[in-house]
Amino acid sequence: MKRWDDGAELADALDHGLSPQEWERLLTALGRTPNLTELGIFAALWSEHCSYKSSRVHLTNLPTSGPRVVQGPGENAGAVDIGEGWVAVFKVESHNHPSFIEPYQGAATGVGGILRDVFTMGARPVMLLDSLRFGELSLPRMRYLVDGVVRGIGDYGNCVGVPTLGGEVDFDPAYNGNILVNAMCVGVARKDKLFFARAQGAGNRVIYLGSKTGRDGIHGATMASDTFDETAEQKRPTVQVGDPFTEKLLIEACLELMEKGLVVAIQDMGAAGLTSSAFEMAARGGCGLELDLSRVPVRAEGMTPYELMLSESQERMLLVARPQDVQEIFAICHRWGLDACDIGEVVEGREVVAYWKGELAFRLPVAPLVDAAPRYERPFQLPPSPSAVTLPSFSGRNFSEDLRRLLASPHLGSKRAVYQQYDQTVGAATLAGPGGEAALVLVPGTRIGLAATTDCNAFACSLDPYAGAAQAVVEALRNLACVGAEPVGVTDCLNFGSPENPQVMGQFVAAVQGLGDACRALGVPVVSGNVSFYNETSGQAILPTPTVGMVGVVPWVLHRPRFTLRDGDLVALLGPVVGQLNGSRYLQLVWDIKAGVIPHPDYQGEKTAAELVRSLVRLGLVAARDISDGGLAVILAEMCDEIGVRVSIPGDVSPASFLFGEWGPRYLLAFPERFQEAVAAAAEGVPFLIVGRAEGDALVVVHDDEELIWLSLVELAHLREQGLRFLEET
Amino acid sequence: MKVEVRISLKRDVLDPQGEAIRRVLTRLGYTEVSAVRVGKLMLLDVEGEEREHVRARVEEACRELLANPIIEDFEVRVL
Amino acid sequence: MKVEVRISLKRDVLDPQGEAIRRVLTRLGYTEVSAVRVGKLMLLDVEGEEREHVRARVEEACRELLANPIIEDFEVRVL
Amino acid sequence: MTWRRPKIGVVRFPGSNRDADAMRAVELCGGEAVPVWHESEDLLGVTGVLIPGGFSYGDYLRAGAMAAHSPVMKAVRKHAEAGGPVLGICNGLQILLEAGLLPGAMLPNRSLRFIHKEVFLRVERDDTPLLGKLRCGQVLRLPIAHKEGNWFAPPEVFQEVERQRLIALRYCSAEGEVAEAYNPNGALAAVAGLTNREGNVLGMMPHPECRVDPFLGEPFGKPFIAALVEVS
Numbered sequence A: 001m002k003r004w005d006d007g008a009e010l011a012d013a014l015d016h017g018l019s020p021q022e023w024e025r026l027l028t029a030l031g032r033t034p035n036l037t038e039l040g041i042f043a044a045l046w047s048e049h050c051s052y053k054s055s056r057v058h059l060t061n062l063p064t065s066g067p068r069v070v071q072g073p074g075e076n077a078g079a080v081d082i083g084e085g086w087v088a089v090f091k092v093e094s095h096n097h098p099s100f101i102e103p104y105q106g107a108a109t110g111v112g113g114i115l116r117d118v119f120t121m122g123a124r125p126v127m128l129l130d131s132l133r134f135g136e137l138s139l140p141r142m143r144y145l146v147d148g149v150v151r152g153i154g155d156y157g158n159c160v161g162v163p164t165l166g167g168e169v170d171f172d173p174a175y176n177g178n179i180l181v182n183a184m185c186v187g188v189a190r191k192d193k194l195f196f197a198r199a200q201g202a203g204n205r206v207i208y209l210g211s212k213t214g215r216d217g218i219h220g221a222t223m224a225s226d227t228f229d230e231t232a233e234q235k236r237p238t239v240q241v242g243d244p245f246t247e248k249l250l251i252e253a254c255l256e257l258m259e260k261g262l263v264v265a266i267q268d269m270g271a272a273g274l275t276s277s278a279f280e281m282a283a284r285g286g287c288g289l290e291l292d293l294s295r296v297p298v299r300a301e302g303m304t305p306y307e308l309m310l311s312e313s314q315e316r317m318l319l320v321a322r323p324q325d326v327q328e329i330f331a332i333c334h335r336w337g338l339d340a341c342d343i344g345e346v347v348e349g350r351e352v353v354a355y356w357k358g359e360l361a362f363r364l365p366v367a368p369l370v371d372a373a374p375r376y377e378r379p380f381q382l383p384p385s386p387s388a389v390t391l392p393s394f395s396g397r398n399f400s401e402d403l404r405r406l407l408a409s410p411h412l413g414s415k416r417a418v419y420q421q422y423d424q425t426v427g428a429a430t431l432a433g434p435g436g437e438a439a440l441v442l443v444p445g446t447r448i449g450l451a452a453t454t455d456c457n458a459f460a461c462s463l464d465p466y467a468g469a470a471q472a473v474v475e476a477l478r479n480l481a482c483v484g485a486e487p488v489g490v491t492d493c494l495n496f497g498s499p500e501n502p503q504v505m506g507q508f509v510a511a512v513q514g515l516g517d518a519c520r521a522l523g524v525p526v527v528s529g530n531v532s533f534y535n536e537t538s539g540q541a542i543l544p545t546p547t548v549g550m551v552g553v554v555p556w557v558l559h560r561p562r563f564t565l566r567d568g569d570l571v572a573l574l575g576p577v578v579g580q581l582n583g584s585r586y587l588q589l590v591w592d593i594k595a596g597v598i599p600h601p602d603y604q605g606e607k608t609a610a611e612l613v614r615s616l617v618r619l620g621l622v623a624a625r626d627i628s629d630g631g632l633a634v635i636l637a638e639m640c641d642e643i644g645v646r647v648s649i650p651g652d653v654s655p656a657s658f659l660f661g662e663w664g665p666r667y668l669l670a671f672p673e674r675f676q677e678a679v680a681a682a683a684e685g686v687p688f689l690i691v692g693r694a695e696g697d698a699l700v701v702v703h704d705d706e707e708l709i710w711l712s713l714v715e716l717a718h719l720r721e722q723g724l725r726f727l728e729e730t
Numbered sequence B, C: 001m002k003v004e005v006r007i008s009l010k011r012d013v014l015d016p017q018g019e020a021i022r023r024v025l026t027r028l029g030y031t032e033v034s035a036v037r038v039g040k041l042m043l044l045d046v047e048g049e050e051r052e053h054v055r056a057r058v059e060e061a062c063r064e065l066l067a068n069p070i071i072e073d074f075e076v077r078v079l
Numbered sequence D: 001m002t003w004r005r006p007k008i009g010v011v012r013f014p015g016s017n018r019d020a021d022a023m024r025a026v027e028l029c030g031g032e033a034v035p036v037w038h039e040s041e042d043l044l045g046v047t048g049v050l051i052p053g054g055f056s057y058g059d060y061l062r063a064g065a066m067a068a069h070s071p072v073m074k075a076v077r078k079h080a081e082a083g084g085p086v087l088g089i090c091n092g093l094q095i096l097l098e099a100g101l102l103p104g105a106m107l108p109n110r111s112l113r114f115i116h117k118e119v120f121l122r123v124e125r126d127d128t129p130l131l132g133k134l135r136c137g138q139v140l141r142l143p144i145a146h147k148e149g150n151w152f153a154p155p156e157v158f159q160e161v162e163r164q165r166l167i168a169l170r171y172c173s174a175e176g177e178v179a180e181a182y183n184p185n186g187a188l189a190a191v192a193g194l195t196n197r198e199g200n201v202l203g204m205m206p207h208p209e210c211r212v213d214p215f216l217g218e219p220f221g222k223p224f225i226a227a228l229v230e231v232s
């Protein structure tokens, strides 16, 4: 076993996940041989997770600017102007690997991490969303993972007191060995009160705040950049345990410190802990730091500088403050029951120097570590364009039975068993929570509605990553429209397999292009995001899963949106009468046809329809849902709560494409008969067709006088709960 | 047979519960309490004749379900 | 001194956690487990010289905070 | 004539997370919300007390247990014993139970999970000041959001609770029927809220504070907060 201050060699570099070329690069950059601690620091900062070395060249294709952008990518989270002096601060992040190892703690600490990214900027978190992907539920281990992840997300957010108001859950065997746990947080701040992670002012103090440092998650950042194999067991670092109570205290203490003007710079200790927070703060501020590692509060005995620098213990922050404010900072922290201590100072120059027990632990120049991190143009092979499938014959088809199957599947059934475990009302600002189309909350003290949604149809992305990613963006647009919100910014979480595999890299490149093109076409900037590579086990990669988190605004909320039918409502279809069955959930889940062309979005049509829906919802005229996963029939079932519906398919239309087709700017609108004229007039220029009426106690669909579907409300409710029922049985 | 299963967090794993309890004890004047770790205690009624067999079965159950080997250690005592 | 505090639910209080664990054990084939009760195990580091004094103090802490007498019993062991 | 708004102390523990919500609700009902820190030994001259929801001390021991021993709770007890009104919501009820100001104890929900859900509640008492804006048998709809709301009392205690009619709210169907099917957490006798013998202390698991502003939903929570403000 080597000591922390022993010289490192190639073998150690390889152990730390660096390539021989990267080791050479390191030696050149440093001009000498690093000790083991220095190597650990390099390895962490040069890991895929921290350096984005494989993705950076492609991410530059994303549109990141716009009139509302206050902070684009590069800080802890992005920020956009939402009016009246407020900004929304948001980001999504993955915690996939840790959650596969220990679902409860992995998911919980994922939520903790994304919350810190947001309040670090001076924003109060107002909602969380979670985008989840699991493997086959027939595997007992998978059910255990789902259960643990959901409890972990819930327990953490509930305890901290931030409502979890939206998300997605989907399943595919491709996630059997690599589940996805993406968490998104949205916060609000005054525009002139944003804080940044830029260390500044030689002589200023560096303050450590929060939980003590233990041996948790050492190697976490390099692990997150590693594929799983049989040796994963041995590599297991001490698992990080979430402490939401301490996080809550951190939020309150940090926001109070910022409010009182005591903070010069602040950054959470996330992946690669003290290493990334110290080096990134120094890099952004263009200065150096001098740290005394012996002053870092520790939880375990005999911790070395190596461990202190690389520990990923949770609920810790690093801040820079003027010397004269330190005592006041300590007093505020102690009042909140938090430990704070002074561990160093900001210095001139561009080096981070650390001492330990009076000895020099390391002295490293900032630039090579952060700015000169490797960048790769990995070879990639773009996926072949998919070819259209020949549709089966649907004549004589029992569509009731087909709908039953869709609704009873965990993919398309209700996710209530998941979100019932999430607090949705804390904050007393929730206008729309999970179960609707997008989350909507009031910005405290205003009538500004802040909306958010996460979307990604990974099945579609597996057929065509470009079109699939673009479709995720327009789906998010549609979801926001259903609560009356117009998009103001996007955050993304790009979950893929190994970038060293040209095919996977090709999926990535295509998805980023699709994402970028769609955001450009809609005029929505991408202001933050996260890339998670190496989601593969023994060569088996996950489906390409570029999760889109979109945030929107309702400038002045007049009405709480609704999503379900009321007795007597007329039901109208807005947009094309039929959808496409290619790449639909119907073909995938009922016919087992996993192929087909995913159309490129009709951006103009999407924009026009979204704008129309937005204004109808804002005026409180309609309940709206967009038609996506599963098609019109599934969405209709979601709209039936206390009352049934009777819908007629126009005579000349193919029932299957009407009922189960997807893609395109299609929405179902429900409204009282007295609004019919107003709604129809507003819809001029957009295809608009009244297709039915809310009545009775069954979902009924007729075509040419023939009853194609008849499902009672009781059965509907029962079917929709079927897929995730296991979550309520223990 | 009565079997006692003691489940405790591994040594280096953070115990937020124990730490919060310790702080409150200090505030209440129990300043002599310098550390608290919280674990679980399970009391099982198990049918069986042979102590060693019962112990082995419960240990198996611990590995499979009762304890989380990633963060917890367990100990089985047949009473 | 190391002190162990065992907190268990009173006999006539329903223990949903124990019951849930028992059901899962049965499903997993551990049909010989006929009952499970879940309690808490706390391990305290307490400064002090005299065992009896330490025990008395910890018992006081149990009555005051660590256990809820309406639903729980406790037992203190100085190790 | 000057209208003096009653001062309602909203107690803040480390980990309280519906404190700001409660303060806004109090203000909406015409009270003046005064934050009272858990370390405070007096109540800053308030005439009513609201103990809000959240996870005081993370609920890391038993829900409410550690908060019940805060300095401020001594003052709350004195205030209550002198007949001052106290409303505990969710964690607030758990704290009142742990402090012995209301009878019984909370166990984890039957499902062992956190539950957020809209539930129906039947009003069981309307003859105390804090419940005076309601009618017996009236059905309300409010969200619950908790992990430990399974109220329990040993038989002798429960008998007393019944004899003194301390049950204030029970989980029920939309029509007001009390049955196990409508009991979300396993609480004994479907208890969702309790009052003390004198009627000046009320604790409830559902959250009235997020249903005061009609904009956020039908304001079924208003009678609770408004009553606290009025009698304070």
Ligand SMILES: Nc1ncnc2c1ncn2[C@@H]1O[C@H](COP(=O)(O)OP(=O)(O)O)[C@@H](O)[C@H]1O
Pocket: A129, A130, A131, A132, A164, A165, A166, A167, A168, A169, A415, A418, A419, A433, A434, A435, A436, A437, A438, A454, A455, A479, A628, A629
């Ligand atoms: N993991 C989750 N956490 C919270 N809410 C969820 C989750 N999964 C799904 N939901 C909610 O359930 C509803 C239906 O989800 P989904 O069918 O994916 O919506 P859509 O297709 O409109 O994007 C949405 O309101 C969504 O926010």
Ligand SMILES: [Mg+2]
Pocket: A437, A479, A625, A626, A627, A628
């Ligand atoms: Mg939708």
